[in-house]
Amino acid sequence: MKKILLIGLLLLTGTIVAQEADYNKWSIELQGGASKATRPFTPGYVADEATFFQGSVGARYMFNNKFGVKLDFGYNNIENDNDSNLEFKNNYYRGSIQGVANLGTILDFNTFTDWFTILGHGGFGYSSAKADDINFGADEDDAMFHAILGVTPQFKLSERVTFTTDLSIIGHVGQDVTWDGQSSVRSIAGDNAARGFNSMLVNVSAGISINLGSASTHADWYYEADALEEEMDSLRMRIAKIENDMIDDDKDGVPNYLDQDNRTESGVAVNTRGQAIDLNKNGIPDEMESALDARYLKTGSETTVNGDDVIAELIDKGYVNVYFKFNSEEPSVYSLEAINYLVKYMNANTDANATLVGYADEIGNEAYNQKLSEQRAQKINDILVASGVSASRLTVKGGGEDNSVDKSSKYARQLMRRVTFKLN
Template identity: 35%
Template sequence: MNAQYKKEKFDHWAIDVGLGIHKIGANLSDGYNPALFGQGNLGLRYMFNNRFGVRLGLGYSSFKNETSFPFKSNYYRASIEGIVNVGDVLRFKDWTNRFNLLMHGGIGSASLNITEPEDNGGDQIIALNFGITPQYKISNSMSLFLDFSSIVHFNQEDNFDGGPNLSPRESNISLFNTSLGLSFSLGKHRQLADSYLNEEKENYIALEEINKRLAAAEKEIETLKNKEISSTPNQELIITELDERYVRKEEKVTPTNNANTALLKKLLNGGYINVYFDVNKTRIQDGSLNTINTLRQFMLDNPTLNAELIGYTDETGTEKRNIVLSQNRAKRVFDVLVAAGISPARISYFGGGEDKSVSEGARQLARKVTFTIR
């Protein structure tokens, strides 16, 4: 299957649904202590990119006190808010793919409706909302969130208990809301913008690591070529050095008398130089970055040759899922090579599914991408 280099997509639209507790910060008459529970919120978000967006926020709170000063009131709120993906700004994805942090703030209108002891007819209030939202990624399309919001009121004529507000023109933090809820992506990609990892960024990070190692690797290769017993390179020494750098201890190769290009091609085709992955991951192990650099340099030195990348998994998981995972691993290596300057026309990739030739005790060796050079 010929691969095409495409950017991944995310859904611009998402919906947030939360329930939780509230605490009145001000505008409450003396002697009242209403229950904490009874607030919910709904947000419809549009993300311009995976860092900035806007949200229409709707909220409801119910207040009541059934002690010696009983009252009941309902509170409705609507606001337009800006969203900042702080986790992306601070590069959380350098150390975690699960946790993230959003910040939001905006202005809106609220209505406080006292039902007991008597109906106030509704008090219309200007409301500013500011909050932070830690997230935990459940899947690409769904995240669990814990939101902490502070709401500042202006022109609140009535207290939450129905008594008169003696300083309605003063602004204050009137409510503190804490919500636990879920965010869902709305769209065909089933990918939340706030948990989206731009592959170009990920490949750039990988390339930075490759470039750091490239200078050292080139020096090592030059030193290796200069270690000669006769007028031709010592092939046995070259293979020994490659074993130390790129091949796991369980894998060894027999020396040949072919030229260096033919030797390295044989090592690649023979499965002695592979890229390895952790369980259920498509992120390349740090120890395999030199392997990608080896293939990159080989293809730059041999512009007439093409490479086929074959991804594999171990035998854990379902067969269908392993086909997808193996293909995604091959594509990840493909993306890094293309970003490193290799023409996508020279590379193809596909998923080989489970590598059943590896025993249960050596499953790490099955989670890999191998190469076929033609």
């Protein structure tokens, strides 16, 4: 009953933790690239080609892993191209507030990728354009309102940095002066055409997004289903460890995790550490002495089992492994005991060497998984060295993808994300 209550408490705690989103919400965005002004222009002034430079800087806040808002400021350099007989230059500035939708989360991109998503964004703002040379009676600064709509493909480089590209279309309301600064919009397009969205800009950009916050991931890359499954995997492992710890192999009433001698004979009285009571310190449990012949005690030999041999056998047969979370080189907390087994063995057997073999599951690029498997093995190597094991006694090897299980099973894949040990 106690075990059932404990398991229920762990599951309830895991569910509550999973429901409380643990991800960063703020990011800083920096972008730059080319732009194309489509209209309006005075006849003879041509800008059919995209021109450099345009750039923007902004701050984005995600309310959750699907929707957010951002404030950004941009600059465009609009000038003639080589086909224009007349030269001009216009400096354009804008400030925009926009809503953001993470299309990757909404459309469940996580079913096939964990490094790519697309943000959709749109909003409105205020703009100002100033041509270098205005030759008619107009204000130097042409103020207008604008609406902006765009898409931003994102490529995850790390938990902190994302590479971004962007395509945005900006439509303006109330522009009075052509981009070249030589005419009024009404004189070129007429009064009716000058109303509504009477000018357009198209921006193509590339840049980076820097994620801010103390959590391990950002809202852009957070998926509730994956987070819940990861938490449940962790709980299953913890429950399995509890069940394993409670096993009492020698049936002496002391569970294995407390038992300092897990090979005591059945029926022999033991202390709280699972050690047979031997008050006269002769190596024979007191309860067995009366049943042994005195001649045997004098001439017989005591057979013992070497504990290090047992540990070595468990290690070599793959029972001692370090497991990892998805796409991570940090070992799971519940796996640290496996590292401790190897540290103790290596310290007790100073002539022993070990090969650390890392593995990854089949999800993702094969070359990337090969590198990840090597990084996992190297991480365990670093922990062992920090624990006092000489680096010269350790060999690091990346085993790449372990395809021995059905990759559609998330539970089976968890067992493949590991580092195993070979003694030599």
